[in-house]
Amino acid sequence: MNLSVIGAGTMGNGIAHVFAQAGHDVTLVDLDHDRLGAARATIDKNLGRMVAKERITAEDQAATLDRLKAETDLVKGVANADLVVEAATENAELKARIFDQLDDAAPPTAILASNTSSISITQIAAATDRPEQVIGMHFFNPVPVMKLVEVVRGLATSDETYETVQTLAESLGKTPVEVNDAAGFVSNRVLMPMINEAIFCVQEGVATPEAVDTVMKLGMAHPMGPLTLADFIGLDVCLSIMEVLHRELGEDKYRPCPLLRKMVTAGRLGRKSGRGFYDYA
Numbered sequence: 001m002n003l004s005v006i007g008a009g010t011m012g013n014g015i016a017h018v019f020a021q022a023g024h025d026v027t028l029v030d031l032d033h034d035r036l037g038a039a040r041a042t043i044d045k046n047l048g049r050m051v052a053k054e055r056i057t058a059e060d061q062a063a064t065l066d067r068l069k070a071e072t073d074l075v076k077g078v079a080n081a082d083l084v085v086e087a088a089t090e091n092a093e094l095k096a097r098i099f100d101q102l103d104d105a106a107p108p109t110a111i112l113a114s115n116t117s118s119i120s121i122t123q124i125a126a127a128t129d130r131p132e133q134v135i136g137m138h139f140f141n142p143v144p145v146m147k148l149v150e151v152v153r154g155l156a157t158s159d160e161t162y163e164t165v166q167t168l169a170e171s172l173g174k175t176p177v178e179v180n181d182a183a184g185f186v187s188n189r190v191l192m193p194m195i196n197e198a199i200f201c202v203q204e205g206v207a208t209p210e211a212v213d214t215v216m217k218l219g220m221a222h223p224m225g226p227l228t229l230a231d232f233i234g235l236d237v238c239l240s241i242m243e244v245l246h247r248e249l250g251e252d253k254y255r256p257c258p259l260l261r262k263m264v265t266a267g268r269l270g271r272k273s274g275r276g277f278y279d280y281a
């Protein structure tokens with residue numbers, strides 16, 4: 001398949017990596033030339049680790065990189081796409097603008113998927129004239145490691161579109177799980193309130209971040225404690241997902257913790273800013 005990925009951030013480069021490694025031709029599109037270079041270097045480094053562990057050969061690494069093209073022009077980048085995955089910043093207006101452009105620039109038969117973690121697929125699809133070909137394809141960080149793809153059906157998504165995306169996810173060695181369009185889908189509707197509650201525990205002085213994380217790691221066998229995970233995801237992303245849950249589902253149990261809001265306001269966004277619940281300097 002000819003695949004295009006919009007956005008060369010952490011998720012975009014992970015998605016491009018797994019597509020190319022599974023044998024698909026991939027065009028990674030980003031307005032920022034430097035980000036495209038950084039994404040390619042990250043993919044090369046991650047493939048190199050797999051070669052060192054003898055999971056793939058050096059030839060596989062070279063062939064994967066050969067299948068990966070970079071493009072700064074969205075119109076050119078999706079001109080031959082069978083399927084596009086958008087992995088841009090989590091902002092509803094931005095996504096609507098991108099999908100409007102994709103609808104004009106991608107072939108009429110192309111499927112337009114979004115990696116959104118909380119924005120309504122039905123709403124994104126409404127920016128196009130092909131809502132039956134719009135779907136959520138939600139990957140998890142780090143994409144090359146995490147086995148799940150949450151496949152989200154918008155109100156108009158066709159069975160044919162769903163089946164194509166399900167088969168594609170399986171071709172990557174992932175397990176697709178079908179969910180319907182609702183705020184936060186299943187993953188973030190369950191995960192984010194847990195993270196938010198962990199932050200309330202810190203705010204109320206119930207325990208330190210280290211203690212909260214140790215409880216959840218050793219008591220519940222989570223690979224990372226919720227506050228380490230929040231730093232890994234980005235506290236701004238966690239806040240924006242809690243805001244969507246609170247607004248759309250309307251219940252007080254989804255109210256973002258004031259400490260989360262305060263940390264985002266202060267620029268403590270987690271790993272990416274060097275400081276969140278922990279220091280990464």
Ligand code: CAA
Nearest residue numbers: 046049053117139140141142144145146188223224229233
């Ligand atoms: N890219 C590629 N591979 C990576 C990687 C990365 N960024 N980070 C780690 N890996 C690989 C390592 O190479 C290693 O591979 P092998 O098993 O083949 O040796 C494997 O992952 C394990 O890594 P480590 O031994 O270094 O570290 P670990 O055992 O502590 O695992 C982890 C790291 C996989 C990130 C693990 O801590 C984990 O699963 N954490 C939870 C992650 C999670 O919940 N992600 C979902 C976040 S929510 C989301 O993404 C969606 C959303 O909408 C918010």
